[in-house]
Amino acid sequence: GTDVYIGLGSNLADPLSQLARAVGALANLPKTHLVAQSPFYASSPVGPQDQPDFINGAVQLVTELSALELLDALQTIEQGHHRERIRRWGPRTLDLDILIYGDSVIESERLTVPHRELPNRDFVLQPLLDLNPDLKLPDGTTIAHLRDQCPDNNLRRLHP
Numbered sequence: 001g002t003d004v005y006i007g008l009g010s011n012l013a014d015p016l017s018q019l020a021r022a023v024g025a026l027a028n029l030p031k032t033h034l035v036a037q038s039p040f041y042a043s044s045p046v047g048p049q050d051q052p053d054f055i056n057g058a059v060q061l062v063t064e065l066s067a068l069e070l071l072d073a074l075q076t077i078e079q080g081h082h083r084e085r086i087r088r089w090g091p092r093t094l095d096l097d098i099l100i101y102g103d104s105v106i107e108s109e110r111l112t113v114p115h116r117e118l119p120n121r122d123f124v125l126q127p128l129l130d131l132n133p134d135l136k137l138p139d140g141t142t143i144a145h146l147r148d149q150c151p152d153n154n155l156r157r158l159h160p
């Protein structure tokens with residue numbers, strides 16, 4: 001199977017429980033195995049500030065699903081959490097992003113992998129390092145290097 005890293009985020013309707021339930025749904029995806037989950041982190045919103053702080057984390061999966069099959073499955077899980085897209089970069093109950101899909105580089109209208117914003121988001125980079133300190137992007141860039149270069153966004157580790 002393919003080694004995949006998924007970013008999780010929420011800032012509405014009890015974010016910690018949203019993320020905990022989402023990890024359970026990810027663990028139950030067909031043809032997929034949950035390898036590990038990162039600690040959760042609280043941080044202030046990047047982008048529009050007029051919204052609640054976010055809780056973020058990441059999970060490592062091994063899957064036989066294609067990237068697009070996985071994307072469909074993630075969107076189904078988000079819908080199950082009654083995600084409503086009111087405004088772009090606005091608050092949401094659950095955000096699931098494919099951050100890394102093996103060593104694939106994907107640029108399609110539905111999907112960009114590795115995630116375009118990954119280098120600028122400490123709430124993504126830190127959980128990835130927790131999962132795999134030696135993680136690299138397909139082009140060889142290390143996540144550790146990106147983390148060092150990334151603006152600090154007052155990340156607070158929650159648990160475990």
Ligand SMILES: CC1(C)Nc2nc(N)[nH]c(=O)c2N=C1O
Nearest residue numbers: 009043044045046047054089123
């Ligand atoms: C609204 C925007 C850009 N900012 C975020 N800010 C934080 N801290 N965490 C997120 O998951 C997040 N997601 C987003 O989509």
